[in-house]
Amino acid sequence: MQVSDPKRLSVPPDYPYQNVVDIVSRSDEMLAGEDYAHYLDVGLSALANVALALKGRTSPASILDMPCGHGRVTRALKAAFPDSALFVSDIDSDSVDFCARTFGAHGLASQPDFRTLDFGRRFDLIWVGSLITHLPADVIKDFFRFVLRHLTEGGVAVVSMHGSYVAGRIVASLLQGGEAYGVDNVAGWRMVDGFFASGFGYANYPTTDLSVQRYGVALATGRWTCKTVRRCGGEIVFYQEHAWDRHHDVLAFARPSGDRQQ
Template sequence: MTAITDSLPVTPGQQLLEEGRGLLARGDRTAAAQVLARARDERDVALAAHALIEEHGLVGSFANVMGLDCTISEEDDIFGFFLRHPSSRNPLRDYLADGWRTLSELMLLLEAVDKPLLNTPRVLEFASGHGRFTRHLAKALGPQRVVVSDVVPGAVEFSRRTFGVEGFLSAGVPEDVRWPGQYDLVFVLSLFSHLPRATWARWLQALYGAVAPGGLLVFSTHGLKAARFDNVTLDDEGFFFAASSESNAIDAQEYGTTFTAPEFVLARIAETAGADRLVHQAPVHFWNHQDAYVLRKVAP
């Protein structure tokens, strides 16, 4: 009589992963690298195989190619987005390359306002997540010049531990954030593309307040191209919010998906910082999908 078991069948990826672990235990790094590279192509174990390759510095590691720490947190919702997305043939490569692309696009944006990133003494990356971009910023500037902040405690701790940057916990509403100081550049990628109307301008005001005199606030939004792409109709003010996003860690009513016309954004800038504080506006600048805005705080 055959025994009945509740265990699920072992997948090909799980078999490869266990084989790779066994080879590592026996000290056969060459064979382990080959087996784990195959396991890395299986989506159910891709991140686990990647972690072993990176941890042991095996042939085929992304760190060997990119020259930076390529550790990815298991809690990273953005990596999960790439992993599940049907257009991503290689989620690990796409995720890591996306952070590099963001760095290049930020550098181009800052060159346009004659404020080169590499000359910036202190940078705050706000809503930093689990370091998709942080790892590249820390390599470019050195971790001592980078501070991160996120509302998810584990995300901040992961970046501090993994990339050596400073970090502090954000909050669900802007008035509750305890800012450690002011920064020469406050970079806010894809936060305003998720905020409800009730906190949109309040976050803009709070983040502008975190900019040191003479410094810059850079933020991005889902603009008109993104709205057309997703068949979204904006209201009379040029605003749309849906309580849904790729994040599993934040309440969807607090962090959903937002689209804004330039007129809406410019009106909020005028109300909070002053219209003359806008020094550059770049439609579809980040990822050929999100609009970029650059505000400069007047030095005393």
């Protein structure tokens, strides 16, 4: 076997989408310890949140998965919505190229500054798995505005965030002198203090190259996240605690009807 040979997932016979693409990138960091069953479940959990957000809406003609990574959720979206036009975006070009090639998606390059990012079209469904979980508050606001600019009227965004459940896990680790999702103990406590004082806390990873973008761990209460979306012009569809993979909170929001936002 060549090192460049693709890895293949073993899809259990009871997996509801037997049409799921089983090719996995060797660079997919989300396939920790080769736990294929959990990897596939994370995709199904994303679909369950998407289904709730789409209730009462027409099936999406266009879907954006951003950040796509190496397609952990893209493959589930492709399997569940085979007739939708699928778009993928990430700041990592290898991820975008892999997903475009493997899932027949349209690849779109992202960048650190969402204020000037323009894909030149809108989407009926935007899935955002684990991006704002890594961003500081001002960048999250820019990202929410970016999403609202890219939603069709009647479209919906489904976005994961670290909420109170993750805050509890982090506090438990810090109390034992441990780290916080990759952030060291001192910076972790500063982040947790921010979370309890204002509803939002953030710390860069020690390895973050700040000349590229600020990137680390963000924690927010549901109240902070919903208030921030509303201030950016969005309408909350739902907020559910630890609803993605029993881990991240999930927020769904839309453009208010009649909104003429550009």
